[in-house]
Structure formats: C-alpha cells, structure tokens
Amino acid sequence: MQACAEFSQVKKQIDDFHMGPVDLAIEPGTITALVGSNGSGKSTLLKLMMDLTNADSGVIHIFDTPVDTNNESWKRHVAYLPQAHIGYHPYTGQDLKEMIAPMYPDWDDNLFAEIVGTFHLPLNKKYGKLSQGMQQKLSLALTIPRNAPLLLLDEPTAFMDIPSKRMLMDLLTDWVDQGERAIVMTSHQAENIMKLADYLCVLQDGKQIGTFEKEELLQRYRKYWVSSSLPEEAVPGEIAREGQAILSDQPEATETFFRDSDLAITHQTALDLEEILSYLLKQP
Numbered sequence: 001m002q003a004c005a006e007f008s009q010v011k012k013q014i015d016d017f018h019m020g021p022v023d024l025a026i027e028p029g030t031i032t033a034l035v036g037s038n039g040s041g042k043s044t045l046l047k048l049m050m051d052l053t054n055a056d057s058g059v060i061h062i063f064d065t066p067v068d069t070n071n072e073s074w075k076r077h078v079a080y081l082p083q084a085h086i087g088y089h090p091y092t093g094q095d096l097k098e099m100i101a102p103m104y105p106d107w108d109d110n111l112f113a114e115i116v117g118t119f120h121l122p123l124n125k126k127y128g129k130l131s132q133g134m135q136q137k138l139s140l141a142l143t144i145p146r147n148a149p150l151l152l153l154d155e156p157t158a159f160m161d162i163p164s165k166r167m168l169m170d171l172l173t174d175w176v177d178q179g180e181r182a183i184v185m186t187s188h189q190a191e192n193i194m195k196l197a198d199y200l201c202v203l204q205d206g207k208q209i210g211t212f213e214k215e216e217l218l219q220r221y222r223k224y225w226v227s228s229s230l231p232e233e234a235v236p237g238e239i240a241r242e243g244q245a246i247l248s249d250q251p252e253a254t255e256t257f258f259r260d261s262d263l264a265i266t267h268q269t270a271l272d273l274e275e276i277l278s279y280l281l282k283q284p
C-alpha cells in the first residue's frame with residue numbers, strides 16, 4: 001500500500017539544534033502523534049513535510065513524490081494546520097472560507113458547516129478579533145474540510161476548552177475512519193494522544209527515540225510490588241524503582257525473576273501513557 005508520507009534518514013540542523021536521522025512511514029488509516037519535550041523538533045518535522053524548510057540530507061516523500069520537487073501538485077493532497085496562521089487576522093471566517101475552499105477540489109462544505117455549528121463559530125467576525133481558542137477552532141474548520149488525504153495538525157487543541165477538545169477528537173476519529181487517509185499531529189496532551197493516536201513518534205532534542213504502536217507501548221510497561229524486600233541489584237527489565245515498587249519494561253522477564261526468587265507479587269499495575277512518556281523522555 002502506498003504510504004502517505006515517508007522519511008528516510010532525514011537530518012536537519014538549525015543553529016545548534018540537530019535533528020535526526022528520522023525514519024518514519026505514515027500509512028493510510030492511521031493517526032500518528034509526534035511527541036516530545038519543547039524544542040524537540042515536532043513542528044520542524046511537520047514543516048519538513050510541507051517543504052517549508054529543507055532537509056540537509058535524506059529524503060521525504062509525500063504519496064511517492066519527493067517534497068523538494070519543482071512540481072508542487074502533491075501539496076493539494078496535504079492539509080496543514082500550523083501553530084499560528086500569519087495573514088488570517090484581517091479577514092472574517094466567511095472571507096477565509098471563500099478564499100480557501102476553491103483551492104481544494106474535494107472541499108466538503110457540509111463538513112465545514114458542521115464544524116462551524118459544533119463550535120458555534122461566528123463567521124462574520126474578523127479572525128484577529130477572536131479568542132485564541134476560537135481562532136484555533138476556525139483554523140480547524142478551514143483545514144479539515146479540505147479533505148486532503150494527509151492531515152497535518154500542529155498542536156490542534158492547545159487553546160481549547162475541555163468539551164471542545166472532546167468534540168474535536170471525535171471528529172478526527174470519524175474523519176480518519178472514512179477511508180484512505182492519515183493524520184500526523186503534534187501534541188503535549190496525553191488525553192489527545194491516548195484517545196487518538198495509533199502510533200507515537202517520540203523525539204528528544206531532535207533525536208528519534210522510536211516510533212511505537214500505542215497499544216504495544218501500553219502493554220510493555222508494568223509496576224510491581226512484592227512481598228519482601230527487593231534485591232539490591234537491578235531486577236531483569238527494571239527501569240526504575242519507586243519506594244518498594246519496581247517499574248519494568250520487560251514484564252515477562254521481571255515476573256520470571258520474581259517467581260524464581262520466591263518473591264510473591266502483592267500488587268501490580270499498568271503504567272499510564274503519561275508515565276510511560278516521562279520515562280521514555282528521561283532516557284540518556
């Protein structure tokens with residue numbers, strides 16, 4: 001199946017920030033969250049996909065077309081929501097819709113009306129006069145109905161209230177379920193990632209720690225308490241200790257060790273995604 005986007009050994013340097021090498025494939029029908037601390041390179045990855053900045057080495061393909069080709073027709077297959085829109089401020093939502101919709105052959109006016117209705121967006125007000133949260137909602141209303149098969153969202157819910165976040169998450173899940181389309185989004189919000197993402201591409205200071213299937217990641221980590229004192233030396237799979245608890249990223253190996261050492265497990269829990277990401281991002 002044709003990948004929506006593919007990074008091969010992509011590297012980029014901006015001053016003293018070094019990104020990559022990044023290898024990543026975005027398959028249709030999937031939602032990938034770019035996760036990492038501030039300044040880890042998430043927005044830069046999206047900008048590289050939009051050819052808004054150039055890679056120093058490596059190749060990025062969008063639907064099999066290299067992004068740095070002279071023919072930019074591939075851009076019609078991508079809808080990009082940046083963190084901030086420069087140039088929208090003097091226009092009303094209606095003006096912006098009339099400017100943007102004709103550029104996208106698959107623009108869905110019904111979906112635009114649905115998002116406007118869901119978020120109670122006033123289309124007669126200038127973008128610059130809207131609150132940050134409303135600006136974000138209007139930007140989404142102007143981006144999702146483009147129905148481009150690859151949707152890139154940079155922090156889409158950063159300024160949104162809780163009910164709106166939920167509504168957007170439902171909307172995005174429905175949107176991606178409709179067919180051969182994919183979403184790549186950056187997010188700091190574990191709730192978004194937990195609800196939406198199939199895959200997590202984890203970045204730390206520009207380094208790609210890994211790309212993980214969310215469910216696989218959730219199953220990989222467990223926390224154990226045992227009946228007597230823990231041995232001083234590290235237990236197989238141990239990644240950390242919290243008081244009398246051991247955190248493991250190899251539950252089978254850890255449990256075998258406890259069994260062989262006659263240490264009864266008195267309690268165990270899975271780790272939530274926020275804890276897992278904190279551990280991944282603490283790695284040296």
Ligand SMILES: Nc1ncnc2c1ncn2[C@@H]1O[C@H](COP(=O)(O)OP(=O)(O)OP(=O)(O)O)[C@@H](O)[C@H]1O
Nearest residue numbers: 014015017036037038039040041042043044045186
């Ligand atoms: N135009 C620019 N000029 C100079 N440095 C830049 C520029 N754009 C990005 N950088 C640097 O590149 C690095 C990665 O930035 P990027 O915006 O991709 O991070 P991020 O993971 O999206 O961060 P955040 O979570 O804060 O949005 C940072 O060190 C940033 O300072």
